[in-house]
Amino acid sequence: MKKLENKVAIVTGGGSGIGAATAKLFVAQGAKVLIVGRSEEKLRKTMQDVNHENLSYTVADVSKVEDTQRYVRHAVERYGGIDVLVSNAGTEGPYKHILEHTVEDFDNVVATNVRGAWLSVKYAFPELQKRGGGSVILTSSIVGVAGFPAHSAYTTSKHAVVGMARALAHDGAPFHIRVNAVCPGVIDNDMMASTHRLLAPGAEEQLKSTLAARVPMKRYGTNEEIAKMYLFLASDDSSYSTGGVYLSDGGITAGLL
Ligand SMILES: NC(=O)c1ccc[n+]([C@@H]2O[C@H](COP(=O)([O-])OP(=O)(O)OC[C@H]3O[C@@H](n4cnc5c(N)ncnc54)[C@H](OP(=O)(O)O)[C@@H]3O)[C@@H](O)[C@H]2O)c1
Structure with missing residues (x-):
């Protein structure tokens, strides 16, 4: 039995890396999947790799309200609703000490990693509600639970995503919408x-x-290992899990050395 049979999923950042591996796994598990990203070339590459009628794409910038509304609308128009949202699009920004870090770089990182994740939930939520519930997965990082030198904007953004998942778990619970954060390692x-x-x-x-x-x-770790964590949280295998922070990091945050 496939784990996402008859489910519809949005995967932002599905044109590459973890998002592309997730789209492939979700389609193999029976889902209809819409991938989102800014580069049509990257999205087309995932389309080619997966090569399945249950995958489509929308070119959109997740930090923009109109783009978010558009990709949510496309998923509903194409597939009839939304059951799973994987907010995975992210940007790392520069590695710079605070003395060299620019305000513009900070704003760019936060716009995609924080505003983009929050907008995705805001506009997908009513559609998940209409289906009687669903699963939202937000992508944090090991720097969502620990600090990394000269990487303050990204670290700030990924800590914010953990807080977002915890707060939204409360908003979602009355509607059977689970919200969890995943923290990939290296x-x-x-x-x-x-x-x-x-x-x-x-x-x-x-x-x-x-x-x-x-x-x-x-x-x-590999893209595919993170995709499997997303699958666990997207599927009914995690039916009693919400507001959680799921590390997939080979243990790097577990110790002192
Ligand atoms: N790689 C790691 O070791 C690691 C570790 C911890 C956490 N993560 C997180 O995992 C997620 C996936 O990253 P990845 O490793 O797969 O790297 P990646 O290949 O760079 O994937 C990031 C994706 O996000 C998309 N994206 C970036 N900004 C966007 C925007 N404003 N609007 C729409 N799409 C946007 C990119 O596509 P476009 O450029 O086409 O828009 C790209 O497909 C990210 O949130 C990242 O922070 C990664």
Whole structure:
């Protein structure tokens, strides 16, 4: 039995990385999925990889109200409603000490990671309500529960997402809408590759080995491993779970060293 049979899901940031792996897994588990992102090229690539009639896309910037209303409307028009919202679109912003960090960079990170997540719930919520309930998954990070040096905007934004999930769990519960946050650790994908380039230009592999050595499981995670966490929270397997913060980080936040 497929875990998302007859369910409709929106996955923001579905054009790459964790979001693309999630779209693929959800479709394989019987869902009809709308992926959202700013780059049509990336969304088309996911469409090609998944190659299934139950996947479609909308080009939209999650930080904008009109774009959010539009992608929610598209999901309803195409599939008849919404059962699952995976707010996964995110941007890491610069690695800069507060003395060098610009206000503009801070605003850009918060606009996507915080405002974008909040808008997605605001406009999808009435549709989940109409279906008699559903599941919302917000994407935080290990820096949603711990600090990382010279990364204050992203860390602030991901802590905010944890608070958002906890508050919205209360708003959702009377309507059988569960809201949880997922905190991926270091994931072996393009976003982390860009982090390596920003932090250690020319010594990316060395940095990767150093970071991996700090993970108790001694390795990076994969997009597919995070997608499986999303699937657990999207499906009835997590029917008594709301307001939770789900780490998928190989244990990196568990210890002192
Ligand atoms: N990679 C990691 O190690 C890691 C660790 C912890 C948490 N995370 C979080 O996991 C989520 C997925 O990241 P990822 O690792 O899969 O990286 P990614 O490949 O860079 O994915 C981010 C996605 O978000 C989309 N996006 C960014 N800004 C957007 C906007 N304003 N409107 C619409 N879409 C937007 C991007 O597409 P467009 O550019 O086309 O818009 C992209 O597809 C993010 O929230 C990230 O912060 C990642």
